[in-house]
Amino acid sequence: MNIKRIFGALLTVLGIIGLIYTAYVFSNTGGANRDLKAIAIYGILGLIFFISGIGLIKATKDEA
Template sequence: MNLKRIFGALLTALGIGALIYAAVLFTNTSGSNQDIKSLIIYGILGLIFFTSGISLVRTTKDES
C-alpha cells in the first residue's frame, strides 16, 4: 500500500473524528462564547482534514 494512501486515510479518519466531536459539542453547548469558538474551530479543522484526506486518496494512483 502506498504511503500517500495511508496518510490520506489517516487525515480522513482525523477529519471524521473532529466533525463528530464538533457535533457532540453542538448538542451540549450552552451558548457561551468559549463553546461557540471551539465548535467553529473543530468544525473547520475537521472539514479541512476530511476533504484533504479524501482528495489525497482519490488522486493517488495505484501501483502494483
C-alpha cells in the same frame, strides 16, 4: 500499500473524528461564546482534514 494512501486515510479518519466531536460539543453547548469558538475551530479543522484526506486518496494512483 502506498504511503500517500495511508496518510490520506489517516487524515480522513482525523477529519471524521473532528466532525463528530464538533457535533458532540454543539449538542452539549450552553450557547456561551467559548463554546461557539470551539465549535467553529473543531468544525473547520475537521472539515479541512476530511477534504484533504479524501482528495489525497483520490489523487493517488494504484501501482501494482
